[in-house]
Each structure stands twice: as C-alpha cells, then as structure tokens.
Amino acid sequence: MKRGSTTKKFLRYLLFSFLIFVYVLYLAILPSSTLVINGAGSTFVYPLISKWSSEYRKVNPSMLISYQSIGSGGGIRLFINKTVDFGASDAPLNKQQMEVAKGVIHIPETLGAVVISYNLPNVNLRINLTGEVIADIYLGKITKWSDERIAKLNPGIKMPDEKIVVIHRAEGSGTTYVFTDYLSKVSKEWYSLVGRGTSVQWPIGLGAVGSEGVASLINQVSFSIGYIELSYAMQTNMTYAAIKNQYGNFVVPVPESVEEAASSLAKSLPKGNESWENVSLVDAPGKNAYPIVSFSYLLLYNDLSTLPGMNEKKAKDLVNFLWWCIHSGQNYSLSLGYVPLPPEVVKINEESIKMIKFKGINLIGGS
C-alpha cells in the first residue's frame, strides 16, 4: 500500500519536471524562430493593428507584432523610455515631448473621424449642426434643443423644447483631443476657456468611459448629445449629425468626405522627421471635406540601433512591416471602420520610412 503511493508520487513528480523541461525548451527555442516586435499606445487603432499583425503573419511568418493598447499617453511614455519598438498615438508629439524623444519619426498610419451623435425621440431626419453651435452647446450657452440657432439650421425639423444633456468622454482619449481641437479652431471662446487636449476641463456635462460608454449613454438618455469615433458609430448604427465645413456645405461623415479632408491638406504636411505638433486635419478646406478628422500616428526612432535588443535583422523586418502597413495594409481599413490614407500621404510616409536607419545603414531603398 505504502509502496504504491510512493511510486505514484514519484511518477507525478517525474511528469511535473518533464512539463517544466518542455516549457523551458519552448522558451529557449522561441526567440530564434520568432521575432517579436513590441508596440504600445492608442486604443483607437488597436483593432486595425491587431488585424495587421495577424495578416502580416502570412507575409512574414517568423515575425510577431505584440501591441498593447494602453492609450496614447501611455504609448508615448513607453516610446520615450524606449521600452517598446514603436509607439502609437492619436495626437502628434508636442514640443516638450519632441525634446526628450530625439530623432522621432511620425508616420500617420490611418485616418479617423469623430461624429456628433444624439438622441432625439421622434426626430427621424439627420440634423445639421455647425462648429460654433456645437461649441456653445458644450460651453453651456445653448441649453435647449429648441434654441433658435439650432432651429435655424434645421428648418424642416420640429426641435423639442427640452434641455440638452451633454455627454463627453470621462477618461483621457485621442477622440477628445480631435473633438476639442476642432472646437478650438471654430470657437475663439472655446479656445480661450477650455482649449485642446486628451482630457480637458469640461464646463458642463456627464462623462462616460470609452466610445462604447458614450454610445450607450446616448442611447439611454433622451435629448442627449455626444461625440464618438466614426468607426464605432458605423458598427453600432448610431444616428449622427451633418456638420457645416469651411466651404459652407453640410457634410455627413463617410469615408470619402474623411479622405478628402486629409488630401486637401496633404501639401502642407511636414516631413516625417519634422515636428507634426501643428498638423491638424480639422476644419479642412476641401469642398466636401468632413470637418472633424485626424490622423493616428505610429512613432519610431530614426536610428533603430538606439533601442535595446534591436539588431539589423529585426530593424529590417520592422521597416518592411511599416512599408506593408501603409500600402497593402490600407486595404483592411474600411471594413474595420477606418479610412485609408490618400495617395499623397502614402508618398510622404514612403519618404519617412526610408529615413529609418540602423547604425546609419539604410534599411530600405532610397537616401
């Protein structure tokens, strides 16, 4: 009896050590066959990057993209500390950040738009809004849907005599940055009182966490208004407003009107290694350009050899992946609710990617 149980124990022990041995072996083999590229940042682009990372396995099976969607702020922090190989941010680096992240290259990898969604029971037509009106709603100066400034924009619609419930994102977010960037551009008062940022001091309103939080709050609360990402609005069939652009047209956010915003400003874009701090696609001049649009950026160092754990092969693979993202990778955008880059921007990105080197060695053709 006793002998039997000892044998059993011994067998169990043997099995256990065998499993550990297999695991250690697996760890030892893994690095040589699979190359892991680490990235972190924006939650907005996470669905796109994870799609890219699985699709790119078909192109280069030995490469694995590991992306942590910890938010743009966190992505910038890890990028500056050189903890990750690339960062992703919805806002470009500002002056202070450029100083600590020497040699940063901005690569806009996709386009996003912010839509103004609302809950008006008994109103079935799409409503029209202007930037000034949205700013005054968020400043608390227009408090009712029946306000004559809203009524004037929507002649055929009977607006309810109800208080507007203003909804914003509770947590810091790139979407908030784009939205407040737009309001700062179209309303002087917004610019001086609140300004632009990933989180701002909202004068009024309720905060909800995430695009899904804002969307479900809009659905739950009658007579509310809020801003969400276009990709999210498209997936969930939310109603959203047409917004008056610089040209005077009321534009509905669709991929074409978003792309036009980027291409109408492509000539004024900086080079990859210059500062992108002042780049803003909001209130773009195109005739049918939707006014609340922005890039999302990948951040890279121009000399990859400064990153710990980087070697020439890994650097080459990373650059090839970037090249693939801005070309073939764009085909996956639309189905996920993102807008592909216009050709002018792809051209700028090509030059930027050619600037990325390893110990001064070019990784991809060009200068």
Added chain:
Amino acid sequence: MNEDEIFHLFSLAVASISLLLLALIFVVLVQYTFPVINKMGINYFISTSWNPVFGKEEYGILPYFLGTVLTSFIAILVGVPVSFGIALFLTEYSNKTLKNYLGTMISLLAAIPSVIYGLWGFFIFRNFILEYIERPLYHYFGGLSIFSTTPTGLDFLNGGLILAIMIIPIVSSITTEVLEQVPTEIKEGIYAIGGSRYDVVVHGSIRYSKNGIIGAILLGLGRAIGETMAVSMVIGNATGENALPKSLFSAGQTLSSLIANEFNEANPTSLHPNALIGAGLVLLIMAVIVNLSARMIVSKYKR
C-alpha cells in the same frame, strides 16, 4: 541554527515585506506628488480648477475630495442601518438554519465584482432611481438646493447608493460577529429583571458591542472610499468646478475614479500624472486613517 530559528527568520522576513511595501509606496507617491505641490502650493488642495491642457495647467483636487466624502457619507447613511438590521435579525431573531442561509447569501454579495455593480447601476438601477426617486423629488422639492439639479440618474446619489449596497456585506458580517460575542449572562440578566426582547437588544447587545459596531462602520467606510470601478460608471464623471457637489443630482467624480479615468492618457511630460498620483496619496492617507482607527477600535473591543 535549528529549524525553529530558520522558520522564525523566514516568517519575519515575509511579514516585513508587506510593511516595507506600504512604506515604499508612500515614499514613491510623495516623491511624485512633490512637483505638483511645488507648483500649485496650497491651491492643490483648495482649488476647484482641474485643467490638464498644455499651457493652461492647473490642478485642484477639492471637488474630487468632496465627491469621495459625499458618496462615502451617503453609503454609510444608507448602508449602515440596513446592515445593522440584517445583523440584528440574524443574531437575535432568526433560527439557526435561516441564519446560515441568509448569512451566506449576504456574504456572496461581497463576491460580486465591482464592475458588475457598475453595469447594473448604469443600465437598471439608474432608470429605477431616476423614475421613482429623483424625478419626484425634483418635481416637488426642486426648490431645495440638495434636489435642485435636473436629474439624469448619473450623479452622487446613484454613486452613493451603489456604494451602500457594496458595503453591506462587510458591515453586516462584522456586526453579526460582534453581536454574537455578547455574553449570555448579560442577556439573561436583563430577562431576569423583567426586560423584554427589545430591552435585551437595545440595552444589552447594542450597548455592549458599541465599539465593535463603530469599527464595522469604519471598515465599511474604508471600502467605500477606495471603491473605483462601480462608482466611476454611475457618478457622471464631471471635471473641475462642474464636479463640485451642487446637489445630490449633480454629476461629480471621486478621487479614485479620477485616477482610473485619466491616468492612461495623461501626458508624461506635463504635471498631469503627478497631480493624479497626488490624488492617490490623499486617497491612501484617508484610507490608512480610516482603516487604522477601525482596527484599533475593533481590537480594543476584542480584548
């Protein structure tokens, strides 16, 4: 060294790790908070402005501090009488089987993850209190300042009530335990001099276990102060001056929900992360004070 000594040293080392961790956390929090206090001075504690926008940076945690205090206060105000009733029923009035079942059910409330409370508070409880509590109060008593904001259901009241439900398990289970410690002699004594059951409960059990009950309330308060997820889903997450508690129906924010909401996207080259870490420091100090006093009172009682 014999085994005894080795084991003694080992357990001493492990035990001191937790103390060391607390000390380290405290040191790091102070270190990161210093720059923001250096810039804002006393305004960090008394200003109502919270502006992380580059060039306009200003940080004052007063609205969030008040938000934490108010929601915890509502939680205690509502949660404690309920827990107290539960504990009294379990110890004095119910039979053993019922006590077992009911006690287990109430402890199970503590096992529900806080995000579930948050979802429930957002989708179901919100509509309930909006229709049956907030709208009627606003309609009839809107003139009173505490009911003066147009209700949306996402406000201090909802946050406080969710917290009240969340502290019920801890407060009621500790109170039950304390009430059970009341010596039978005391109860029998009161019966012997002709007291009713009511006399036994009020003059016997409650008076005897006063300290333990206060300890239980403080432990509940400790839980309410630190709770993050559920509160941030129902409190409306306003910022700056808009987050000051103007009425029970106004949207606000607590220190912990502020940190959870803003830390991820805080610009690492600004003072925003420091200001948030400072909010964490204040929260830690509040929690330590409340918990320490609770432990002291409870342990005094046990002795």
